[in-house]
Amino acid sequence: MATGNNDITSTHPTDWKYVSEGGATIVFSYVGPSDSSRAKNTAFQGMVLRLRKVPSVPLGVRFDSDSSSFSEDEDDEEDDEDEPDDPSIAFQKQCMARLVPNAHLPQLESIIVRSPPGRSYTSDAIIEEKLDGQDALQDTHDHDEHHHRHHHHKHLTDGSAWLRALAATHDELRPQTRRALGGIDFKRRKGVLATDLVGGHGMSVEIKPKWSFLPNPAHLSAEFKPIKTKTCRFCMHTHMRTQEATSKESVQTEDVEEQKPSSGRHAAPPAVGYCPLDLFSPRSDRVRYAVHALYDAWIASEGKANNLKVFVRGKGVKVSGRKLIFHNPPSELEEDQIRTAFADSLLPLLTQTPVLQLLNRLQRTLDMLDVEGLVKVWEKWCRSSGHVGENELGAGCEEPTLEEWGSFIDSYLHELGLDEQSGKGPAESVNGKAKHAELPDVQTEEEMRFYLLAYLLSATFKDCSIIVRVPLLGSDMSEMEDANLDSRMITLIDLDPKSMTRLKKWEALDREIVSTYGQLREEERTACIDDWN
Numbered sequence: 001m002a003t004g005n006n007d008i009t010s011t012h013p014t015d016w017k018y019v020s021e022g023g024a025t026i027v028f029s030y031v032g033p034s035d036s037s038r039a040k041n042t043a044f045q046g047m048v049l050r051l052r053k054v055p056s057v058p059l060g061v062r063f064d065s066d067s068s069s070f071s072e073d074e075d076d077e078e079d080d081e082d083e084p085d086d087p088s089i090a091f092q093k094q095c096m097a098r099l100v101p102n103a104h105l106p107q108l109e110s111i112i113v114r115s116p117p118g119r120s121y122t123s124d125a126i127i128e129e130k131l132d133g134q135d136a137l138q139d140t141h142d143h144d145e146h147h148h149r150h151h152h153h154k155h156l157t158d159g160s161a162w163l164r165a166l167a168a169t170h171d172e173l174r175p176q177t178r179r180a181l182g183g184i185d186f187k188r189r190k191g192v193l194a195t196d197l198v199g200g201h202g203m204s205v206e207i208k209p210k211w212s213f214l215p216n217p218a219h220l221s222a223e224f225k226p227i228k229t230k231t232c233r234f235c236m237h238t239h240m241r242t243q244e245a246t247s248k249e250s251v252q253t254e255d256v257e258e259q260k261p262s263s264g265r266h267a268a269p270p271a272v273g274y275c276p277l278d279l280f281s282p283r284s285d286r287v288r289y290a291v292h293a294l295y296d297a298w299i300a301s302e303g304k305a306n307n308l309k310v311f312v313r314g315k316g317v318k319v320s321g322r323k324l325i326f327h328n329p330p331s332e333l334e335e336d337q338i339r340t341a342f343a344d345s346l347l348p349l350l351t352q353t354p355v356l357q358l359l360n361r362l363q364r365t366l367d368m369l370d371v372e373g374l375v376k377v378w379e380k381w382c383r384s385s386g387h388v389g390e391n392e393l394g395a396g397c398e399e400p401t402l403e404e405w406g407s408f409i410d411s412y413l414h415e416l417g418l419d420e421q422s423g424k425g426p427a428e429s430v431n432g433k434a435k436h437a438e439l440p441d442v443q444t445e446e447e448m449r450f451y452l453l454a455y456l457l458s459a460t461f462k463d464c465s466i467i468v469r470v471p472l473l474g475s476d477m478s479e480m481e482d483a484n485l486d487s488r489m490i491t492l493i494d495l496d497p498k499s500m501t502r503l504k505k506w507e508a509l510d511r512e513i514v515s516t517y518g519q520l521r522e523e524e525r526t527a528c529i530d531d532w533n
């Protein structure tokens, strides 16, 4: 029995399973009713729901009518159509799809998440309240709950009722550090339905690779150049985070559960030992080393580091349950065997599909000046153009429209001599580097914005994740022959546009990370090897 009704608020909150979340969004997958009393809804099968969280993270795209904003008034029951679709949808369709082959992108579509007035939810029922005051029950097994509903807060029956019920049903599964910072944004009228990349019968491994390159040295300050050309940004950031964690530990109060991250942002433990430059290397022994390091950091952080997540049949695997990644978990298994089998299963897709190399090329060619070079160009342009404001990087700059993003991508592809969706790797960047040996002489606002947009887009690719789908270890399917490699099994997620307002943060963070790392003696610093330099 199945239905295809695409009113998401007619599904029960328990038909959805919490998958995971980041700083900006939270994701649930459709599992359907747990018993046969109700039909599965085919409109949601194989899909996840991605919802924006509060506090909201600013996005780097503006619509002509500035429709990226939405009503701040909770009681405002405007048409759902009045809220624009989540900007990530148009951005992916019109911009990202020109840079990344479709095979490596999830399908995205907009979905209304407002429930009709008068509809409320209990743990196992949907209650419809007739507008003339008479009540009608629908699809409920728990009539006793019904007569209590008038005592409930008005939110239980307003348009946010479904979102609130979804949040209440799943809040317990969320990490405490994320819960302390916020949850689903109940004011939103729309969410995003996306291909479920962690469901099915196999294993999905999510890697957040981060920065894949050492910077172009041409525009670095004399003070930072020796530091930044030896150690990659991720390894330096890891060092800073490790120091921060150590100093926090020494002042921690007893009540750890109640502690909010002091910076107001989620602080995942650092993935010590992992270097992205290993993962992005063309040498498979280095890629293997990186996967081992990610696995070790996953274990050491008890699954809290955000660079590796593992899912089996749609559910996040805990470190303590790691044997679940095997089809038939052997009773005796050395730790090293699990790690080796894990890396064996990922290596073919990581090394023989173009996704990592594509990410590498995009990141480095979009960040040819480094933030230090970008600041120099910006300051010079501010002086020459009389640009008013505090002169902080990006100050006073509007978010780009989709049209401007489109023109930017035209120029970028043209400059690199690449075709749309070419998916080509970093060899193409060599020309770009020679070209950016000199600081660009920016004359117009349009030219200045070209460099700012390039940096914003590089930041998206530095912060996105890949999801690799493979059979469970030890299953008949797990010995993948090269010929059987299906490159669609590796997908890029979290390709949201970053906001102009982030530029000043990145400048300051760069300074903080590098000066902290610079306090180490030369011989204490890690030498990261960029094979593509």
Ligand SMILES: O=P(O)(O)O[C@@H]1[C@@H](OP(=O)(O)O)[C@H](OP(=O)(O)O)[C@H](O)[C@H](OP(=O)(O)O)[C@H]1OP(=O)(O)O
Pocket: 022, 023, 024, 057, 208, 266, 267, 268, 306, 459, 463, 498, 502, 509
């Ligand atoms: O600055 P970074 O490199 O620490 O990246 C931030 C991420 O931290 P990470 O290093 O991956 O632990 C951070 O990840 P977490 O929330 O810590 O998992 C976010 O991805 C953040 O982006 P946004 O605020 O969601 O747009 C990321 O911020 P942006 O740099 O993309 O602004």
Ligand SMILES: Nc1ncnc2c1ncn2[C@@H]1O[C@H](COP(=O)(O)OP(=O)(O)OP(=O)(O)O)[C@@H](O)[C@H]1O
Pocket: 019, 020, 021, 022, 023, 024, 025, 026, 027, 048, 050, 106, 194, 195, 196, 197, 198, 206, 309, 463, 465, 493, 494, 495, 496
């Ligand atoms: N299409 C998908 N299928 C399955 N799981 C997904 C999908 N998209 C996202 N997820 C899961 O939800 C998590 C949060 O999504 P995403 O990374 O897009 O959020 P974010 O808030 O933008 O992250 P960040 O803080 O890194 O910027 C992901 O880490 C992943 O585990």
